[in-house]
Amino acid sequence: MNVLSSLPAIEALTLSGFQPKRPPLTERQRQQLARVSTRVQLKPGAVIYRDGDPGNAIFINGSGVVCALKEMRSGKRRVAGFRFPGDIFGLAEHGVYLNTTRAVTAVALYRIPLDTLTTMLRQDAELEFHFFCKVVDELRHQQRKSIIVARRDAPGRVAMFIDLLRHNGAGHGLGEDIVDIPMTRSDIGDFVNLTLESVSRACRRLSDAGIVKFTATGVHILDRSRFRKLVART
């Protein structure tokens, strides 16, 4: 019973779940993964793989932020999601990657051949179960996103995006009020389904309302209660 063979179309898993409920990888497992992986360092903007590329290795994000996107023939892009430290991505269907992934910041990745991981999982039921839990987490995350992205005005979507960064962002503890925003307005728009101009205007409106204050590289949440209300309102 091989778990990975049943993950053709998922593309990514979140090891550090949105609401961390499951135990993270054990130290033993972490070391085991490190032993079989090759470390890859990339600069901002570097493409990790393209939609349609053949590939049979998966990646674990060690540090930085990665953007997974799909390009339409219309030229529009759709950001499937961002991969934060701890996230696994690069699951292919029939040996072909499903998305294009690009480094948003400088990133350090661990590249693991699929064969190797498959073997590891076959030998370690606990690790396999861990992967299963990650699939479930990812599903929960997807459901949450699809509910949030729809039916919501632009400032609401941007607020919920900031909240997502607040929870996933590296370098800050949960509940931090200063959030780093490494990706462009365009990336954000393609993720929350707005144009980059609308994202900009939404940021301004949040700013004008005194809820947040934008800095060069991020945002400062000024009025926590109003921000929460904006995010919570489904």
Next chain:
Amino acid sequence: MNVLSSLPAIEALTLSGFQPKRPPLTERQRQQLARVSTRVQLKPGAVIYRDGDPGNAIFINGSGVVCALKEMRSGKRRVAGFRFPGDIFGLAEHGVYLNTTRAVTAVALYRIPLDTLTTMLRQDAELEFHFFCKVVDELRHQQRKSIIVARRDAPGRVAMFIDLLRHNGAGHGLGEDIVDIPMTRSDIGDFVNLTLESVSRACRRLSDAGIVKFTATGVHILDRSRFRKLVART
């Protein structure tokens, strides 16, 4: 290693996957499930359970269509999805249901205590693996939906909804051109994120374009190629 304990927030699985790639339940497993379930028959409109209700039983849809929805305090509803024959639903988080589910048509359900199913899965690795595959299917389905619902005009969304019914609808083989629509415009709108008026107008536009023809209880696809183009265009 118990699979179900890790499915707190999923709410539903699709046994008859959107693109059936995995083997369905074996006859033995089907009989096993039938033995431990109680059959429930409901009329259209009947509520199966409400968001927040305590519950520790899951349901398998035997026939008919069920609607799973979330109600917002604003009074708006959001349809998470429809459950067709073969679908499993009613997975609760901490013993509390996450959605309200309602019979759209007359339905026959199989109600199975979670304990019982858990035990069964623990004893049957193949069945457990089958469930895992269903989680993956559901995740794929979610990703597909979230990509489709966003960035698309009203007629496009309605067309893709009709296409979804065409694949899932009971009583017709795949690829059938006559599709039954048991749910209301309001339900459709809450699913594809349009108002009921916009759904109505979109139907009219599809009608006027000669692509489909609406009947009392469903829709007839007249121009298959244009319909496909409309659905395929991401």
Next chain:
DNA sequence: CGATGCATTGATATCGGTCAAAGATGGTGG
């Protein structure tokens, strides 16, 4: 045969998309 719920249609308002231009910002090379 009213009453109720659902569907259709119309008028108007609003929000975000599109097009366009003008600031920031950061990196590169002279």
Next chain:
DNA sequence: CCACCATCTTTGACCGATATCAATGCATCG
């Protein structure tokens, strides 16, 4: 060190699609 260029961001004007509000039509069921 500064000028220049590319990229990102902001802002504005306008338009179109959908939400909203409102009325009517149309079934089904007491």
